[in-house]
Amino acid sequence: MCYFDHQLWPCGWWKWGNFREQCPKEYRTGETCGLKLIFNTYLEPEPCKMCDQIDKKQRRLNKMMEDVRRWRNEGNRRATIEKTETEMRALNSQIGTMWVEHEARKNAISY
Incomplete structure (x- = not known):
């Protein structure tokens, strides 16, 4: 002890x-x-390292969603929209994985 x-x-x-x-x-x-x-x-007053990384990825995802919405209104950017949507799915998956790791670490006993 x-x-x-x-x-x-x-x-x-x-x-x-x-x-x-x-x-x-x-x-x-x-x-x-x-x-x-x-x-x-x-x-500690500031957010943890993991929350900071998640927040950065979430801001990037929000920017991509805003870009896709704008591009759809402009038209004639089909390939760009498809590529960005693929990146958005990958980023969303990364954010989900990071949240799972964050919760597992938060509830762990032996770290």
Whole structure:
């Protein structure tokens, strides 16, 4: 039961921080017993790295949707629209995968 700092972001994402205190169970200097307890939690004000990446991809997807809507009104850009729609599907899939990873990490115990 060694004590570590804990970082927590507003979305629920978290990670272990620095080692703070050794428990009496472990007698070797510099070693930890393997059980991690929270010594202090630091709340981070900015979004986590994963949320930031998801947000960037979402903005790119929104821009593509706006472009396709504009191109459909202009007409005569069929190939461009098809290519962009393919990219949009791939980007949407990436965003979904990233959200699944984010939720799995958020609810994990051992990271």
